[in-house]
Amino acid sequence: MVKKIITLGEILLRLSTDVGKRLSQADQLDLNYGGAEANVSVSLSNFGYEVYFVSKVPNNPLGLAAERHLKTNGVRTEFLLKGGERLGTYYVESGVGARSSQVTYDRKHSSFSQLITEEILFDDLFKEADLFHITGITPALSPNLVELTLLALQKAKANGVTTSLDFNYRSKLWNHQEAAETMKLFLPYVDICFCGELYAIYLLGINKVSDSIENKDRLTYYYENIQQMYPNIQYFSSTFREVLSASTNTLQGNLFAKGVLYHSKIYQIDHIVDRVGGGDAFVAGMLYGILEGTSLEEAVTFATAASVMKHTVLGDCNTFSVEEIKTFANQTPGKIIR
Known part of the structure; x- marks a missing residue:
C-alpha cells in the first residue's frame, strides 16, 4: 500500500x-x-x-x-x-x-x-x-x-x-x-x-x-x-558542509538513532549549478530511508546522494527518482551511464 x-x-x-x-x-x-x-x-x-x-x-x-x-x-x-x-x-x-x-x-x-x-x-x-x-x-x-x-x-x-x-x-x-x-x-x-x-x-x-x-x-x-x-x-539528522567557494562545497550526511551516529562518505561537489533546495533534498531522502525501513547506513547514504544530485540542477526541486539516486550513490563520479 x-x-x-x-x-x-x-x-x-x-x-x-x-x-x-x-x-x-x-x-x-x-x-x-x-x-x-x-x-x-x-x-x-x-x-x-x-x-x-x-x-x-x-x-x-x-x-x-x-x-x-x-x-x-x-x-x-x-x-x-x-x-x-x-x-x-x-x-x-x-x-x-x-x-x-x-x-x-x-x-x-x-x-x-x-x-x-x-x-x-x-x-x-x-x-x-x-x-x-x-x-x-x-x-x-x-x-x-x-x-x-x-x-x-x-x-x-x-x-x-x-x-x-x-x-x-x-x-x-x-x-x-x-x-x-x-x-x-x-x-x-x-x-x-x-x-x-x-x-x-x-x-x-x-x-x-x-x-x-x-x-x-x-x-x-x-x-x-x-x-x-x-x-x-x-x-x-543533519549535514556537515564545508564551503570552499560558491561553486565548490563538500557535504557529508549524519543520522543519529538508538545512541549511534551514522555518516555518509564525504562528497566534493564541484561546479554547483544551484544549491537552493539541497537541504530539502537531503530531508526527503532521509525520510524515504526511514519510511522504507532501510538500514541506517543506507538511509544516510541515500539522503546525502539525493542532496548532492540536487546541486546539479536549476530550481528548488529535486526531480530524481529513487533508482537514479541509488545508481549515483554507487557509481564512479562523472562516469557516463550508457
Missing part, C-alpha cells in the same frame, strides 16, 4: 539572477516555484509516495501556476486553499567564487501567512496518514501559524502519524529567541528532527563544547543532550 504523506508550508515564487549579475543591476530574472516544504513534497512524490501539500495561495494566475507546479510533479492539492491577495516571493542573487548567494524575501501579508486553524480539516487531513512534515519556516511567518503548526502536530500525534520537523532557521524571518521559544513548543510532538550543532547551542541552549573536539563527537554530544530533553525524538 502506498504511504500517505502530509506536508504543511508556503509555496513561493522564486526569481533568480543570472550568474555574475547582482539583483540591483538585473534586467531579467529566471522564474521557478519552490519553498522548503513544497520541495520536500516534490521529492517524496518522485519517490512514489502519495503526498498532500497543505497551503494557501491567491486565486489568481500566480496561485494557479503554483498549483500547476505541484500537480506537474505529482503532488496532491486537495488541501491547497485559495484566498488572500498575494503569493510569497523570494529573489536569489547567485553567488560566484568567494561571494555567497543572497536571498531577499518578499512574503509579508502573503495568502499563506494569513492561514488560520479553522480553515484546516485536520481529521480528514490525517486520516490514514503515515507521515507529517513541517519546518521552522512556517511559524516564523505569523503568530497564527505558530498556533496552527502546534495544533497540526498535536492532531497528527493523536491520529498516530509519525511527525518530522526541520528546524530550518531563517534569520531574515525571526530572531533566535522567537525561534527557540517556538521550537520548544513543537519538540514534544516530534519523532524525526533535522537540526545541527548551531541549533542545539543557540536555539536549545545546550552548552557548547570545544571546537577542538572532532565534528562527529561534538554532534553526538549535542544529539544525546537533546534526546535527554525530548526522549520522544527517535531520529536526528
Whole structure:
C-alpha cells in the first residue's frame, strides 16, 4: 500500500539572477516555484509516495501556476486553499567564487501567512496518514501559524502519524529567541528532527563544547543532550558542509538513532549549478530511508546522494527518482551511464 504523506508550508515564487549579475543591476530574472516544504513534497512524490501539500495561495494566475507546479510533479492539492491577495516571493542573487548567494524575501501579508486553524480539516487531513512534515519556516511567518503548526502536530500525534520537523532557521524571518521559544513548543510532538550543532547551542541552549573536539563527537554530544530533553525524538539528522567557494562545497550526511551516529562518505561537489533546495533534498531522502525501513547506513547514504544530485540542477526541486539516486550513490563520479 502506498504511504500517505502530509506536508504543511508556503509555496513561493522564486526569481533568480543570472550568474555574475547582482539583483540591483538585473534586467531579467529566471522564474521557478519552490519553498522548503513544497520541495520536500516534490521529492517524496518522485519517490512514489502519495503526498498532500497543505497551503494557501491567491486565486489568481500566480496561485494557479503554483498549483500547476505541484500537480506537474505529482503532488496532491486537495488541501491547497485559495484566498488572500498575494503569493510569497523570494529573489536569489547567485553567488560566484568567494561571494555567497543572497536571498531577499518578499512574503509579508502573503495568502499563506494569513492561514488560520479553522480553515484546516485536520481529521480528514490525517486520516490514514503515515507521515507529517513541517519546518521552522512556517511559524516564523505569523503568530497564527505558530498556533496552527502546534495544533497540526498535536492532531497528527493523536491520529498516530509519525511527525518530522526541520528546524530550518531563517534569520531574515525571526530572531533566535522567537525561534527557540517556538521550537520548544513543537519538540514534544516530534519523532524525526533535522537540526545541527548551531541549533542545539543557540536555539536549545545546550552548552557548547570545544571546537577542538572532532565534528562527529561534538554532534553526538549535542544529539544525546537533546534526546535527554525530548526522549520522544527517535531520529536526528543533519549535514556537515564545508564551503570552499560558491561553486565548490563538500557535504557529508549524519543520522543519529538508538545512541549511534551514522555518516555518509564525504562528497566534493564541484561546479554547483544551484544549491537552493539541497537541504530539502537531503530531508526527503532521509525520510524515504526511514519510511522504507532501510538500514541506517543506507538511509544516510541515500539522503546525502539525493542532496548532492540536487546541486546539479536549476530550481528548488529535486526531480530524481529513487533508482537514479541509488545508481549515483554507487557509481564512479562523472562516469557516463550508457
